[in-house]
Amino acid sequence: MSQANLIEQLVAIVGAANVLTAAADMAPHLVDWRGRYHGAARCVVRPANTEDVAAVVRVCVQAGVAMVPQGGNTGHCGAGIPDQSGEAVLISLARLNRVRAIDVANNTITVEAGCVLQALQHAAFEAGRLFPLSLAAQGSCQIGGNLSTNAGGVQVLRYGNTRELTLGLEVVLPDGEVWNGLRGLRKDNTGYDLKQLFIGAEGTLGIITAAVLKLFPLPAATATAWLAIDSPHAAVRLLSDLQAAVGAMLTACELVSDVSLGLVLKHIPGAQPPLADSPWHLLVELSGAGGEGELRKVLEVFLEQALESGAISDAVLAQSGEQAKRLWALRENISEAQKIEGVSIKHDISLPISRIGEFIDAADLALKQNFPGIRIVAFGHVGDGNLHYNQSKPESGENAAFIALQPQVSRIVHDIVHQLGGSISAEHGIGQLKREELLRYKSPLEMEMMRTIKRALDPRGLMNPGKVL
Ligand code: FAD
Numbered sequence: 168m169s170q171a172n173l174i175e176q177l178v179a180i181v182g183a184a185n186v187l188t189a190a191a192d193m194a195p196h197l198v199d200w201r202g203r204y205h206g207a208a209r210c211v212v213r214p215a216n217t218e219d220v221a222a223v224v225r226v227c228v229q230a231g232v233a234m235v236p237q238g239g240n241t242g243h244c245g246a247g248i249p250d251q252s253g254e255a256v257l258i259s260l261a262r263l264n265r266v267r268a269i270d271v272a273n274n275t276i277t278v279e280a281g282c283v284l285q286a287l288q289h290a291a292f293e294a295g296r297l298f299p300l301s302l303a304a305q306g307s308c309q310i311g312g313n314l315s316t317n318a319g320g321v322q323v324l325r326y327g328n329t330r331e332l333t334l335g336l337e338v339v340l341p342d343g344e345v346w347n348g349l350r351g352l353r354k355d356n357t358g359y360d361l362k363q364l365f366i367g368a369e370g371t372l373g374i375i376t377a378a379v380l381k382l383f384p385l386p387a388a389t390a391t392a393w394l395a396i397d398s399p400h401a402a403v404r405l406l407s408d409l410q411a412a413v414g415a416m417l418t419a420c421e422l423v424s425d426v427s428l429g430l431v432l433k434h435i436p437g438a439q440p441p442l443a444d445s446p447w448h449l450l451v452e453l454s455g456a457g458g459e460g461e462l463r464k465v466l467e468v469f470l471e472q473a474l475e476s477g478a479i480s481d482a483v484l485a486q487s488g489e490q491a492k493r494l495w496a497l498r499e500n501i502s503e504a505q506k507i508e509g510v511s512i513k514h515d516i517s518l519p520i521s522r523i524g525e526f527i528d529a530a531d532l533a534l535k536q537n538f539p540g541i542r543i544v545a546f547g548h549v550g551d552g553n554l555h556y557n558q559s560k561p562e563s564g565e566n567a568a569f570i571a572l573q574p575q576v577s578r579i580v581h582d583i584v585h586q587l588g589g590s591i592s593a594e595h596g597i598g599q600l601k602r603e604e605l606l607r608y609k610s611p612l613e614m615e616m617m618r619t620i621k622r623a624l625d626p627r628g629l630m631n632p633g634k635v636l
């Protein structure tokens with residue numbers, strides 16, 4: 168099929184306004200959020216519903232053309248960016264943005280893949296419910312992207328990651344067939360749980376077009392505090408004490424290093440230091456029934472004891488929703504601040520929680536010995552064993568020289584992660600960025616099982632080729 172013929176067929180499905188071919192129109196879709204991956208495409212197609220996605224896929228399959236699904240394009244691994252050959256069709260899900268249904272008694276919401284996460288949270292809120300997935304990109308990432316990367320965020324400790332929030336999916340398979348698996352069941356033992364294949368698959372097994380997701384009661388109250396601690400070891404001990412003291416009320420437990428906080432204070436207008444200097448910080452949030460005052464009291468009692476025992480050196484307990492928001496902004500703006508500071512090398516790792524301190528000690532030492540002046544920007548979801556263990560260039564260094572070190576830096580970090588029983592991706596996925604790294608750390612048997620699944624669903628390898636595998 169010629170290029171003109173392909174475009175003509177796509178236009179017949181979605182209309183000329185929704186087949187973008189001009190370079191300027193396609194440009195925002197062809198570079199990732201971090202500016203690390205630049206791709207090319209025949210066109211960007213913007214279908215409006217599941218039937219149109221299926222029709223677009225069938226046309227591409229008939230033409231033997233690769234397809235790259237894309238959501239909000241906030242991903243960190245180049246998974247939603249096509250390669251530079253210009254052979255692929257990029258399929259944007261942005262127009263599939265309807266809330267199809269809310270079943271309050273079943274605590275479920277059925278949404279289309281292109282729903283922006285924040286809009287989905289809002290729709291749940293309007294129905295008196297909580298959709299707890301929460302991340303700093305929520306104003307632009309889409310639920311289809313969240314599902315395809317099995318996104319985490321800051322409330323996983325309490326509610327689980329995207330996988331755990333999902334009950335059903337609708338997927339356009341790589342041959343254009345539509346699988347309707349939109350069941351809102353909490354229990355369903357009728358064979359393989361097929362939806363799990365597509366969650367975290369980074370668009371390599373099909374295009375998610377809709378999902379049934381879990382909702383929760385809106386918490387009546389929250390209590391938020393910022394603590395000063397002396398090490399990641401102290402953070403892990405404190406997490407365990409907090410869990411013993413407040414149980415399931417613990418919603419978030421976020422570790423922030425002094426270097427990470429320093430970048431936020433430097434680059435984010437209005438950011439204020441919450442406490443005097445400390446090498447490490449912990450942001451904790453409780454949520455639950457009862458009043459704000461009651462919950463704050465629970466946290467206050469815990470903090471008093473922790474101060475007395477020396478587990479923390481200082482703490483500030485937010486006295487208002489506004490103050491809590493300001494504390495959260497210090498944590499949530501770290502990625503943004505690091506981006507303003509210059510290029511960064513990112514590691515999105517997970518470890519058994521018990522080994523976080525050991526990891527940071529070993530990796531800090533190895534990196535500082537090998538790369539004098541390197542700045543370690545460590546922060547993340549200590550309650551999930553998930554660290555964003557990033558590096559910024561030395562103050563006086565050059566971006567290009569620093570980024571050239573990425574393979575050596577990542578090798579050191581990932582080898583230590585692997586030795587300690589961890590994973591090289593906790594949240595962001597593999598994409599193009601860690602495709603080769605994956606081969607080093609997954610067993611040949613695991614890789615072969617993944618390839619077998621890929622071949623079974625996508626024998627021609629047209630669905631997001633070159634990603635993950
Ligand atoms: P995209 O970037 O568009 O795509 C991501 C992958 O999903 C690609 O492989 C793409 O092909 C595929 N895809 C997208 N939509 C579909 C679909 N409908 N069907 C099939 N495949 C599809 N991530 C976290 O997990 N936790 C965080 O706390 C977090 N914080 C972030 C903070 C910032 C400031 C930024 C910029 C990003 C952050 N991320 C975080 C990363 C990113 O936001 C998530 O990976 C998010 O889930 C990606 O969603 P998206 O819609 O932008 O997907």
Ligand code: ZN
Nearest residue numbers: 319320555594
């Ligand atoms: Zn994260």
